[in-house]
Amino acid sequence: MSLISRGFGRREQRRDERLPPGQYDAGDLFPVLSAGPTPRTSLSEWDLTLQGEVDGLRRWTWEEFRDLPREAVSVDIHCVTKWSKFDTRWEGVAVDTLLAGVRTEASYVVAFCDGGYTTNLPLADVTDGRAWVVDTYDGQPLAPEHGGPVRLLVPHLYFWKSAKWLRGFALSRFDEPGFWETFGYHERGDPWLEQRYSGD
Amino acid sequence: MARAAVQRRLTWLRATVLENRPETARVHRLLLDVPGWPGHLPGQHVDLRLTAEDGYTAQRSYSVASAPEDPRLHLLVERAEGGEVSPYLTDELRPGDQLELRGPIGGYFVWSSAVDRGGGRPEGRRPVQLVAGGVGVAPFLAMLDHHRRTGGATAVRLLYSARTLQDVLARDVLGSWTTITLTRGAPADWRGLTGRIDRRVLEAQTFAPTTRPRVFACGPTSFVETVATTLVDLGHDPSSIRLERFGGSGDRS
Ligand SMILES: Cc1cc2nc3c(=O)[nH]c(=O)nc-3n(C[C@H](O)[C@H](O)[C@H](O)COP(=O)(O)OP(=O)(O)OC[C@H]3O[C@@H](n4cnc5c(N)ncnc54)[C@H](O)[C@@H]3O)c2cc1C
Numbered sequence: 001m002s003l004i005s006r007g008f009g010r011r012e013q014r015r016d017e018r019l020p021p022g023q024y025d026a027g028d029l030f031p032v033l034s035a036g037p038t039p040r041t042s043l044s045e046w047d048l049t050l051q052g053e054v055d056g057l058r059r060w061t062w063e064e065f066r067d068l069p070r071e072a073v074s075v076d077i078h079c080v081t082k083w084s085k086f087d088t089r090w091e092g093v094a095v096d097t098l099l100a101g102v103r104t105e106a107s108y109v110v111a112f113c114d115g116g117y118t119t120n121l122p123l124a125d126v127t128d129g130r131a132w133v134v135d136t137y138d139g140q141p142l143a144p145e146h147g148g149p150v151r152l153l154v155p156h157l158y159f160w161k162s163a164k165w166l167r168g169f170a171l172s173r174f175d176e177p178g179f180w181e182t183f184g185y186h187e188r189g190d191p192w193l194e195q196r197y198s199g200d
Numbered sequence: 201m202a203r204a205a206v207q208r209r210l211t212w213l214r215a216t217v218l219e220n221r222p223e224t225a226r227v228h229r230l231l232l233d234v235p236g237w238p239g240h241l242p243g244q245h246v247d248l249r250l251t252a253e254d255g256y257t258a259q260r261s262y263s264v265a266s267a268p269e270d271p272r273l274h275l276l277v278e279r280a281e282g283g284e285v286s287p288y289l290t291d292e293l294r295p296g297d298q299l300e301l302r303g304p305i306g307g308y309f310v311w312s313s314a315v316d317r318g319g320g321r322p323e324g325r326r327p328v329q330l331v332a333g334g335v336g337v338a339p340f341l342a343m344l345d346h347h348r349r350t351g352g353a354t355a356v357r358l359l360y361s362a363r364t365l366q367d368v369l370a371r372d373v374l375g376s377w378t379t380i381t382l383t384r385g386a387p388a389d390w391r392g393l394t395g396r397i398d399r400r401v402l403e404a405q406t407f408a409p410t411t412r413p414r415v416f417a418c419g420p421t422s423f424v425e426t427v428a429t430t431l432v433d434l435g436h437d438p439s440s441i442r443l444e445r446f447g448g449s450g451d452r453s
Contacts, residue, residue: 010254029447184210
């Protein structure tokens with residue numbers, strides 16, 4: 001039984017059914033969250049790799065990445081710090097496209113990034129058209145503070161799983177907690193089940 | 201260190217408001233009694249949950265502004281005009297009211313004197329540089345008060361940007377570690393700094409990169425972004441800089 005807060009009322013009259021429990025609509029705002037400074041990697045040094053439990057390392061330079069088949073997506077995103085944002089528009093490469101032809105026994109991936117950030121995901125959460133490596137937001141190159149040059153986009157999970165400054169995936173048969181996950185955030189982070197913190 | 205402390209399941213606790221007092225024109229201090237509070241590390245935050253008569257709920261995060269040694273939990277809440285939760289907390293909440301909260305949350309943006317005790321080697325000890333914008337000083341008050349109470353040997357400095365002298369929070373805790381800069385006007389006899397925190401101020405008023413400080417910056421998103429970028433420009437190791445962003449100005453896409 002939750003406690004009624006005397007005199008507290010909702011601000012919006014109607015609750016948007018696109019909002020998962022405990023979230024609010026950030027409207028035009030696009031809050032920035034990251035635990036450290038924005039890393040700087042020049043595009044000439046940048047690459048994206050698939051490693052770990054794969055039949056040979058895969059690597060794309062920036063030019064090679066830009067030549068891959070691209071998709072445009074418009075999705076709602078949900079941050080564990082309570083804001084949600086509707087109909088955000090991104091472009092990039094489906095994770096399925098990166099994994100095409102890769103033979104693996106893995107069931108999990110760790111996304112790793114410039115600046116040392118990592119996050120873990122079941123492979124099933126980034127395949128079958130559920131995740132992208134994106135390099136534009138709202139028609140513009142992805143700004144560094146929002147994860148540029150590229151970030152992972154996994155809109156059906158809380159946004160910390162959509163790792164900024166992505167540099168690749170390590171595939172594994174085992175699930176290993178990433179950065180926020182070791183600090184007590186939920187292993188999977190489904191906003192509709194309100195899986196914010198470990199044990200939720 | 202923090203890992204064991206946060207791997208528990210976080211349950212909703214009932215806090216009782218002991219006091220709700222204006223600390224400045226815009227910021228109130230909430231003093232809470234939280235039975236069952238598991239303890240926290242300086243820098244961690246709580247999630248508050250408000251529930252309306254019709255079952256609607258809203259949650260927001262607030263940093264714990266008190267040291268772990270303080271039996272009561274202090275929060276510093278700035279009234280965001282037009283906001284859904286903060287004006288309720290500052291203007292509606294009265295002593296005796298109950299609130300739901302859970303925590304402590306966040307094991308990264310933390311510092312306690314235990315960090316530097318490891319091995320007891322003085323050369324392993326690193327100075328701590330804190331940089332706050334406005335109510336972003338809240339988690340640092342927990343760190344400073346903890347540092348004072350435990351009498352730690354670590355060198356700690358706080359660079360704190362406030363609008364005016366009247367907006368400076370918790371002067372009793374700030375102490376001689378703190379350098380204040382006032383951004384929107386200072387009294388005629390003000391001897392401290394004025395103006396926003398920029399490269400020049402950071403260079404002159406914070407531990408040099410060569411001393412390998414652990415750096416923490418907290419405040420509005422745009423403030424934190426600017427401070428972090430400038431510190432990296434000055435030569436600080438990016439992996440030694442930890443950030444907490446409260447949101448606010450600069451978030452527009
Ligand atoms: C880890 C963390 C720690 C934090 N610690 C602190 C702390 O110690 N102290 C503190 O004061 N804050 C802290 N914050 C910020 C806090 O969580 C809230 O974001 C803040 O109090 C604003 O919440 P709100 O509900 O009042 O405003 P919201 O309703 O979230 O609105 C935010 C702003 O947007 C405007 N706005 C948005 N939508 C509307 C609308 N429909 N109508 C009108 N206006 C609108 C409001 O004017 C308001 O200024 C922290 C945040 C994080 C992430």
